[in-house]
Amino acid sequence: MDDEAATLAFGKQLANAIEPGLVLYLHGDLGAGKTTLVRGLLHALGYAGKVKSPTYTLVENYKIEQALSVLNLYHFDLYRFNDDEEWEAAGFRDYFNAESVCLIEWPEKAEKVLPLPDINITFTILVTGRKVTLDAPTRHGSECLTQVMKEISSR
């Protein structure tokens, strides 16, 4: 992905493939493009407002109106997360359910408490642009990635 626009475009392709119930881990260094991807995804889903890393609040909830329902999308940034007990106390566990999509920056900071991912998206910073690698540890995740690949190849 050569530039920010390419990361946003990938977010759009992902938006066309995501389904309720998915947990996506976003890996990569500071400034790698994780929030940019979430921004592209949310804008493709019709969210018009600002999207920034919820570094201090840890999570931001977006309610996406769909034809017959509302999709709850939770965007976590766990860079500053350091207290496993806070996880249960804050009720974060409940955010992971069959009707929600969870996108998690810095999952490494909460390994012990986080549900396992359906999809891992890993950004690597290159001299110009970013490399992105995808893998899907679950069947639900791999079905989604198959759809993403169709989106990409149909362009």
Ligand SMILES: Nc1ncnc2c1ncn2[C@@H]1O[C@H](COP(=O)(O)OP(=O)(O)OP(=O)(O)O)[C@@H](O)[C@H]1O
């Ligand atoms: N494919 C790309 N090529 C070059 N620059 C990019 C690309 N994608 C995003 N960027 C730029 O990288 C910068 C950092 O992006 P972003 O905030 O999304 O990083 P992040 O991974 O969320 O970082 P953090 O861990 O600090 O939250 C932004 O200025 C964005 O424009």
Ligand SMILES: [Mg+2]
């Ligand atoms: Mg970020």
